[in-house]
Amino acid sequence: MSGFIGLPKDIHKGSLPPGIDRVGEGCKLAASISVYTDLSHKGRGTIELGDHVILMDNVRLVTGDTRVNKEAFIRIGHGVIVNVGCYLSGEGGLVIDDHVLIGPGAKLLSAGHEYSGLPEEISRHGLTYGQIAVGRGAWIGAGAIILEGVTIGKGAIIGAGSVVTKDVASFSIVAGNPARHIKWRNGFGKNSSFYAPILRLLKVIKRLLG
Numbered sequence: 131m132s133g134f135i136g137l138p139k140d141i142h143k144g145s146l147p148p149g150i151d152r153v154g155e156g157c158k159l160a161a162s163i164s165v166y167t168d169l170s171h172k173g174r175g176t177i178e179l180g181d182h183v184i185l186m187d188n189v190r191l192v193t194g195d196t197r198v199n200k201e202a203f204i205r206i207g208h209g210v211i212v213n214v215g216c217y218l219s220g221e222g223g224l225v226i227d228d229h230v231l232i233g234p235g236a237k238l239l240s241a242g243h244e245y246s247g248l249p250e251e252i253s254r255h256g257l258t259y260g261q262i263a264v265g266r267g268a269w270i271g272a273g274a275i276i277l278e279g280v281t282i283g284k285g286a287i288i289g290a291g292s293v294v295t296k297d298v299a300s301f302s303i304v305a306g307n308p309a310r311h312i313k314w315r316n317g318f319g320k321n322s323s324f325y326a327p328i329l330r331l332l333k334v335i336k337r338l339l340g
């Protein structure tokens with residue numbers, strides 16, 4: 131026997147899981163993915179996948195009650211791979227650009243709960259929202275949590291298990307809780323731009339001149 135097991139099968143456009151509005155060519159979606167959305171409010175809270183997207187087992191896509199979550203949507207670009215058990219909330223809007231990798235068990239949370247003042251039960255407060263955007267070619271490590279309102283730059287890396295509370299620059303590698311910049315990707319980032327050697331030379335000259 132040869133080949134792989136444990137990968138999702140091709141999805142046919144005629145048999146889209148309920149709640150997913152559009153898929154591109156060549157997508158593979160596991161039968162166990164689930165969608166939490168409001169089917170009666172078409173046009174709001176759309177969930178769209180580009181070409182060659184892979185959603186592995188037990189991925190959950192959430193736009194919730196789109197009568198309440200008015201900014202809700204999920205847009206996933208081409209060639210994005212979402213590993214097993216991820217929770218993708220688009221309640222406050224979620225854009226995942228092309229060729230992003232999302233490791234197993236990651237959670238992207240674009241909504242939370244209001245908590246100031248009364249009533250004391252959080253469940254009786256409204257929601258808070260903040261769109262999440264993940265730039266082209268970024269990699270989100272296993273178990274990472276991305277909080278509402280965060281933008282992750284293109285090509286950035288989020289270490290496994292990190293909790294990302296602030297924007298992440300393009301090509302930055304961040305890790306920890308709260309996630310902090312640990313280094314730039316080799317060949318990218320602040321110290322490797324076209325102008326970097328010139329800037330370094332200017333610094334040396336400035337120092338020599340006093």
Ligand SMILES: CC(C)(COP(=O)(O)OP(=O)(O)OC[C@H]1O[C@@H](n2cnc3c(N)ncnc32)[C@H](O)[C@@H]1OP(=O)(O)O)[C@@H](O)C(=O)NCCC(=O)NCCS
Pocket residue numbers: 213231232233234270271272273287288289290291292303304305306312
């Ligand atoms: C972020 C990552 C890519 C960095 O790898 P790396 O370049 O080899 O980094 P290093 O091992 O040199 O680590 C640099 C520093 O960051 C720390 N660090 C690295 N990853 C970390 C993480 N996920 N959380 C907290 N700290 C981390 C290291 O302890 C080290 O700290 P030190 O300088 O105090 O010793 C890697 O650690 C990681 O988290 N990969 C994700 C793996 C994964 O999710 N796989 C699933 C497949 S989709």
